[in-house]
Amino acid sequence: MNIGQASRATGVSTKMIRYYESVGLIRPADRTDSNYRDFGDRDINELQFIRRARNLGFSVGEIGQLLALWRDRGRPSREVKAVAEKHVADLDARIAEMKSMADTLRHLAHCCAGDERPDCPILSDLSGTGTPGRQGADTNLRPRTTAAIDR
Amino acid sequence: MNIGQASRATGVSTKMIRYYESVGLIRPADRTDSNYRDFGDRDINELQFIRRARNLGFSVGEIGQLLALWRDRGRPSREVKAVAEKHVADLDARIAEMKSMADTLRHLAHCCAGDERPDCPILSDLSGTGTPGRQGADTNLRPRTTAAIDR
DNA sequence: CCTTGACCTTCCCATGATTGGAACCTTCAT
DNA sequence: ATGAAGGTTCCAATCATGGGAAGGTCAAGG
Numbered sequence: 001m002n003i004g005q006a007s008r009a010t011g012v013s014t015k016m017i018r019y020y021e022s023v024g025l026i027r028p029a030d031r032t033d034s035n036y037r038d039f040g041d042r043d044i045n046e047l048q049f050i051r052r053a054r055n056l057g058f059s060v061g062e063i064g065q066l067l068a069l070w071r072d073r074g075r076p077s078r079e080v081k082a083v084a085e086k087h088v089a090d091l092d093a094r095i096a097e098m099k100s101m102a103d104t105l106r107h108l109a110h111c112c113a114g115d116e117r118p119d120c121p122i123l124s125d126l127s128g129t130g131t132p133g134r135q136g137a138d139t140n141l142r143p144r145t146t147a148a149i150d151r
Numbered sequence: 152m153n154i155g156q157a158s159r160a161t162g163v164s165t166k167m168i169r170y171y172e173s174v175g176l177i178r179p180a181d182r183t184d185s186n187y188r189d190f191g192d193r194d195i196n197e198l199q200f201i202r203r204a205r206n207l208g209f210s211v212g213e214i215g216q217l218l219a220l221w222r223d224r225g226r227p228s229r230e231v232k233a234v235a236e237k238h239v240a241d242l243d244a245r246i247a248e249m250k251s252m253a254d255t256l257r258h259l260a261h262c263c264a265g266d267e268r269p270d271c272p273i274l275s276d277l278s279g280t281g282t283p284g285r286q287g288a289d290t291n292l293r294p295r296t297t298a299a300i301d302r
Numbered sequence: 303c304c305t306t307g308a309c310c311t312t313c314c315c316a317t318g319a320t321t322g323g324a325a326c327c328t329t330c331a332t
Numbered sequence: 333a334t335g336a337a338g339g340t341t342c343c344a345a346t347c348a349t350g351g352g353a354a355g356g357t358c359a360a361g362g
Contacts, residue, residue: 004309015350015351035357036311052276053277076266077274078266080274085260092253098245102242108235109232112235115228118226119228120231125203126204128203154338164321165339166321169340169341186328187339
C-alpha cells in the first residue's frame with residue numbers, strides 16, 4: 001500500500017502521514033525499490049487509531065502516549081484512563097472559558113439595538129465606558145489553542 | 152508613555168503591542184528623539200479595547216473591524232452586532248464540537264476500570280475494535296484553532 | 303518504444319497569536 | 333562613569349495543517 005492508498009484507507013492526508021512519521025508518532029514506513037513508502041496492515045491500524053484520537057481532540061503528544069500504551073499489551077488501564085481524564089479536564093476548562101465569552105457577548109448583543117443608530121453597548125463595553133455594573137469583557141478569559149476540524 | 156508603561160497600563164505585553172502595530176491594528180506610535188515609541192491616551196484606550204476584545208475571543212481580524220467601527224462615530228450598531236453575533240455562532244460551534252468530544256471520552260473513561268488490568272474500552276474504541284453500537288470516536292469532530300489565555 | 307497523467311519523493315513556506323532570545327542602543331540612578 | 337533596566341530590531345519556535353515547486357516513478361495506451 002502506497003501513501004495515497006493508505007490515506008484513502010484511513011482518512012489521514014498524505015501530508016499528515018508524512019508529518020506523523022517525521023515527528024516519530026509512527027515508525028518510518030518501509031520503502032519500495034523506488035523509495036515509495038509501503039504501508040502494511042499494522043501501519044494502517046495505527047493511522048486509524050491516530051485519526052480517531054485526533055477526532056477526540058488529543059494532541060499529537062497525547063496520542064504518542066496512547067499509542068505507546070496501546071502497543072504495550074501489559075499496560076494498566078489506569079494509565080490510559082489518566083490520559084483520557086486529563087484531556088477531558090482540559091476540554092471542560094476550554095469549554096467553560098468559551099462559554100463564558102459567548103454568554104457575555106450574547107448578553108451584549110441582546111442589549112444592542114442592531115439598527116442604523118450608532119449607540120452600541122458592545123462597543124461601549126469594549127471601550128470600558130459601558131454600564132460598569134455589568135459582567136463586561138474585562139475578565140481574563142480567552143480561548144486556548146487547540147486543533148483543527150476535519151475537512 | 153513608553154512601551155513598558157503602556158503595557159502596564161493596558162495589560163497588553165510589549166511584544167503584542169509591537170505586533171499589533173506591525174499588522175496595522177493600531178497605527179504606528181509616535182517616536183521620541185531616541186526612537187522610543189511614545190503612546191498617548193488615545194493609544195492606551197485602543198490597546199485596552201483590544202485587550203477586552205481578545206478576552207472575548209475575537210480574532211485580530213475581527214478586532215480590526217470592531218476598531219474601525221468604533222472609530223467611525225456614525226456607524227450603524229447593526230454592523231457591530233453582526234460581527235458579535237457571527238463570533239458567538241463561531242464560539243457556539245466550537246463549544247458544541249468540544250462538548251461532543253468530552254462527552255464521548257467521559258463515557259469511555261467511565262467504562263474503563265482504571266486499574267492494573269490491561270483491558271481498556273478507551274483503547275478498544277480508538278483501535279476500532281470496541282463495542283460498535285456505541286458513539287465511538289469515529290465522528291469527524293475536532294477542536295479548532297483559537298487563541299491563548301491570559302498569563 | 304514513448305508519451306501522458308497520476309502518483310510518489312523531498313524541501314520550503316504560510317497560517318495565528320504569542321513568546322523567547324540575541325545584539326545593540328538609551329536612560330537613569332548611583 | 334558604570335551598571336541596571338528598559339528600549340530597538342530581527343529571527344526563531346510553537347502546533348497541526350495545507351500549498352506548492354522540482355524532480356523521480358509507474359501504468360495505460362498510441
